[in-house]
Amino acid sequence: MKHILIIDDDKINIDCARMSLSRQYKITGTISGRQALQYLAGNIPDLILLDLNMPFMDGYDVMKSIKADPRIADIPVVFLSAEKDAVTEGRCLELGAVDFIPKPFVPSVLLSRLEKIFRGLDQRQELKKELDQIKDKSQRDALTGLWNRAYVAKNVEQRIANGGSGALFMLDMDNFKAINDNYGHDAGDNTLKMFADTLRTYSKDGDIPARVGGDEFVAWIDGYVDKETLSRRAGAIIQDLCKKLEDCRFETNSSVSLGIAILPADGDNFTDLYNAADKALYYVKQNGKNSYHFYSDEIKQDDNAGAAASIEYIHEAMRRADGKKGAYMLDYHGFTYIYNFLCRLSARNEFVSRMLLITLTPEEGYVLEDAEMNRVADVLDQALISSLRRGDVAANYTSRQVLVLLPGTGEAETLMIAERIRLEYESRLPGCGIKLHISMHTDIE
Secondary structure (H helix, E strand, O other), rough: OHHHHHHHOOHHHHHHHHHOOOOOOEEEOOOHHHHHHHHHOOOOOEEEEHHHHHOOOHHHHHHHHHOOOOOOOOOOOEEEOOOHHHHHHHHHHHHHOOEEEOOOHHHHHHHHHHHHHHHHHHHHHHHHHHHHHHHHHEEOOOOOOOOOOHHHHHHHHHHHOOOEEEEEEEEEEEEEHHHHHOOOOHHHHHHHHHHHHHHHHHHHHHHHHHEEEEEEEEEEEEEEOOOHHHHHHHHHHHHHHHHHHHHOOOOOOOEEEEEEEEEEOOOOOOOHHHHHHHHHHHHHHHHHOOOOEEHHHHHHHHHHOOOOOHHEEEEEEEEHOOOOOOOEEEHHHHHHHHHHHHHHHHHHHOOOEEEEEEEEEEOOOOOOOOHHHHHHHHHHHHHHHHHOOOOEEEEEEEEEEEEEEEOOOOHHHHHHHHHHHHHHHHOOOOOOEEEEEEEEEOOOO
């Protein structure tokens, strides 16, 4: 039953209203404005019947007090008054009343008017729910149900303007395209949903997880959070997602990279924080993937001489760049450092390593388009991921050539690895007019 509060200094009027309405509604009566406001301090009725002419505190003053309190301001109020002139009725409606009923009231008319008011309120409530749902959908990513970029940008800007604090995570799935290519878009969509569910799991009150496009996600971490706590959460997210990817048994070497920007050190608005987190993410992508990185670490990495750092922190910072599975996929700059290190190691310890140069070679008369070249290069990357061992190192030398370092590998084993790469590549692109030419450097000295 809906609950109606009656405010009237005449107990007879309260009793008459109670007799007329009590079969359909729960009725509470109060005999003064002050008593009513005391009652409203601990109770929220569905509607208020308010007498206009009362001693000490009239209906106008009670109405103003109700509207001034955000907790009860939305309760619909119906004025009851013996004054029937249009000026009085107009003033009551201007104060926010939903209706004006003259006294003495006819019980059947009062009941009918209240039923009509409640029907209208229910209809407006349903309409509001529908509008809220439409608004909510417009701010959500259709596939994952997470917030979209427009929503997170608007809300982060509002929180910054209100003096809030926090950090922005930017996450990207490594080798996600291979999941779509090798296992279909349904598998890709399910992987994105799994990604979204994991972000929800690690979100706390006030956080805003969002999908901003493709396999790229962001998460606003609300409130002050120190770097150590952010590191733990970032590491837990990466570890959890990588475990779930392994459970899917994708042969794509897919993992997760994450960049972190902190307010206000890395930016004092959403755009600057977004760009800073994106740069930190790019740093991870260029340095082994499957890890996280703070933007502040990147911009200060050349000024570490004056910074105090513990050996444990340095160990953790370097350790987290190791994906712990498959070969190291580096850029050419990083590859040269590994190559030179192996040369020195070989000179000192007779440690034998070998290098492969793999070249994508079109068959005679075969015309290779740029778009197809990109697709074939991706397939070669996946063939390398499936064929190489943990500890091997690979890097693109040109758009058609890949270098592979095989530490501690004899000649016979190197030939076996080369053949494994060739067979894996050909199984992924049977009958393709682009073959692999693999040459081997017999020993790195």
